Amino acid sequence: MVSRVATRRILEYRDDVVTICLPLFLAGGQEERDFAKNNPCITVDGCDKMCASKGVEMYGKVHPKSSIVISEIIKKEKHSRPKSKSRIEPEDENLVQETMKIINEEVDKVKEKE
Amino acid sequence: MSEKKRSKHIIIPCSGIGKALGTITRRATYIVTEELLPNDTDSICLPLLTIEDEETVQKIRQNPCITVDGCVAQCAQKNVAHHRGKLQGSIKILDVIKENPKLKPGNVLDIGPDGEKLARKAAEKVLKIVGDKT
Numbered sequence: 001m002v003s004r005v006a007t008r009r010i011l012e013y014r015d016d017v018v019t020i021c022l023p024l025f026l027a028g029g030q031e032e033r034d035f036a037k038n039n040p041c042i043t044v045d046g047c048d049k050m051c052a053s054k055g056v057e058m059y060g061k062v063h064p065k066s067s068i069v070i071s072e073i074i075k076k077e078k079h080s081r082p083k084s085k086s087r088i089e090p091e092d093e094n095l096v097q098e099t100m101k102i103i104n105e106e107v108d109k110v111k112e113k114e
Numbered sequence: 115m116s117e118k119k120r121s122k123h124i125i126i127p128c129s130g131i132g133k134a135l136g137t138i139t140r141r142a143t144y145i146v147t148e149e150l151l152p153n154d155t156d157s158i159c160l161p162l163l164t165i166e167d168e169e170t171v172q173k174i175r176q177n178p179c180i181t182v183d184g185c186v187a188q189c190a191q192k193n194v195a196h197h198r199g200k201l202q203g204s205i206k207i208l209d210v211i212k213e214n215p216k217l218k219p220g221n222v223l224d225i226g227p228d229g230e231k232l233a234r235k236a237a238e239k240v241l242k243i244v245g246d247k248t
Contacts, residue, residue: 004129004131005223007131008131008222008223009223019131019132020131021128021129021130021132021136021187022160022161022164023128023129023160023161023163023164023189023190023192023193024187024189025164026164026189026196027187027188027189027192027196028187028189049159049162049167051161051162051164051165051167052161054165055164055165085144085148086141086144
């Protein structure tokens, strides 16, 4: 839920980023599979299984420009683990804000290199 | 004496991030797996299936699956079919909306009260499929 909410919130105030539904890599056509190849990707994964990062490599045949993993942020910054799978509780807000800050920084870094 | 492990219905939402409908699929799934039928149902992360995680592929092949999709791309259903899962039913949130035209969901981050009602109606459809198959 944190990866989802942080990503969506970034989309709502930056007009230089887009997102894609990961399962569409398989369910969609070549256009969707080329999306990762033709655009610099920053993946935001919830756990260390890193489906988003692996999905970009598997279907886009490229490494993501940056891979953010929420469970690592939780460990590093000593946040408590979110309890609800359906909603962001007030106590999760700091983790969402921290994740948004990291996504923003990574987008800026990728843009600088372009 | 060993007891045969009872199979659970696996409810698989598309979890699409582009529209409120994707969030409704997640909510409908959790209503079933956490509130209504926690002992008879389970879920998986669809992206795990997309990256061909072996444990997840086995799970959808060994248990009856019900997909819940938000848009016409039907990612959940297509991913299960691609991996030859035991697909027993598919719910489309677009159908639930057509059946309940007065309910207007909010957005991806907050589906709102009508979105919650749509999720509960989708959950009822899932329950019906689970009931019909058990």
